[in-house]
Amino acid sequence: MTTALVVAVTVVAAALALAGIASTVARRRIGLLHLVLAGLLEALLLVQAVLAAVRLAGGWELPETATFLGYLAGALLLPVAGVLFSRTETTRWAGTVLAVPAATVSVMIWRLLQLWEAGSG
Amino acid sequence: MAEPTEVPAADAPRPAEGLGRVLVAVYAVFALAAGARAAVQLATRFSEAPMAYLLSALAAVVYVLATIGLARGGRSGRRTAFVACTVELTGVLVVGVLSLADPDAFPDETVWSGFGQGYGYVPLVLPVLGLLYLRAQGRAGRAEGQKSPPPKSPPKSPPPKSPPPS
Numbered sequence: 001m002t003t004a005l006v007v008a009v010t011v012v013a014a015a016l017a018l019a020g021i022a023s024t025v026a027r028r029r030i031g032l033l034h035l036v037l038a039g040l041l042e043a044l045l046l047v048q049a050v051l052a053a054v055r056l057a058g059g060w061e062l063p064e065t066a067t068f069l070g071y072l073a074g075a076l077l078l079p080v081a082g083v084l085f086s087r088t089e090t091t092r093w094a095g096t097v098l099a100v101p102a103a104t105v106s107v108m109i110w111r112l113l114q115l116w117e118a119g120s121g
Numbered sequence: 122m123a124e125p126t127e128v129p130a131a132d133a134p135r136p137a138e139g140l141g142r143v144l145v146a147v148y149a150v151f152a153l154a155a156g157a158r159a160a161v162q163l164a165t166r167f168s169e170a171p172m173a174y175l176l177s178a179l180a181a182v183v184y185v186l187a188t189i190g191l192a193r194g195g196r197s198g199r200r201t202a203f204v205a206c207t208v209e210l211t212g213v214l215v216v217g218v219l220s221l222a223d224p225d226a227f228p229d230e231t232v233w234s235g236f237g238q239g240y241g242y243v244p245l246v247l248p249v250l251g252l253l254y255l256r257a258q259g260r261a262g263r264a265e266g267q268k269s270p271p272p273k274s275p276p277k278s279p280p281p282k283s284p285p286p287s
Contacts, residue, residue: 070157
């Protein structure tokens with residue numbers, strides 16, 4: 001977990017949420033932009049998860065390991081679930097459906113950082 | 122009159138679409154969040170605050186039921202979701218008041234503590250939105266059930282998807 005990556009995740013997640021809301025406002029369905037942003041978000045989250053796993057295996061101690069892993073798994077799941085769910089939505093609300101998990105990830109990642117920095121190693 | 126043939130049509134599950142799906146998505150996020158939180162709390166430190174952690178688990182179950190009910194739609198789905206949303210609204214109000222009046226009874230946070238302030242008060246707003254949505258859906262369902270036998274699908278054609286000429 002690094003602050004730089006957390007900021008990057010937040011920026012991409014916010015962009016995805018905005019793109020989703022914009023497509024709803026424009027009465028459009030989601031397009032390539034949304035899928036690219038969601039893919040980028042998932043990739044950043046995976047990098048974050050791998051880095052965290054390496055540090056944890058290397059002896060980084062967390063006061064709340066279970067909570068941290070729960071949040072991490074949830075954050076990894078959300079963009080994928082959001083894309084699958086919004087792809088089956090045929091109205092303009094598909095974008096908002098995708099914006100919900102994106103906004104959630106942008107909040108969760110900071111809570112993850114908080115949990116991470118409470119640790120030591 | 123023979124058997125009312127339109128009953129199955131009126132009761133057929135109509136999966137959530139459009140705005141309803143946004144609601145389902147938010148509920149799903151909360152089901153995930155509350156479920157994960159309750160699982161961690163119950164597994165790692167149940168004895169510290171059994172009351173708060175059991176409440177967390179109850180909240181998680183309620184969110185899961187509401188998600189499923191809203192997503193499935195139909196009469197039974199709506200009924201499930203209605204009960205879940207009502208329990209949820211009651212829960213967030215009661216726990217909200219109690220957690221402010223007697224903080225010692227809730228040594229650890231639940232989703233509903235302080236009217237859900239830890240979650241941006243979304244837990245307080247969500248059941249209200251859910252109940253409003255269910256009321257609108259119920260009206261649509263009844264209007265459809267009162268229609269004469271020819272099972273006309275609602276004329277809810279989605280807007281044309283062709284991009285506007287620039």
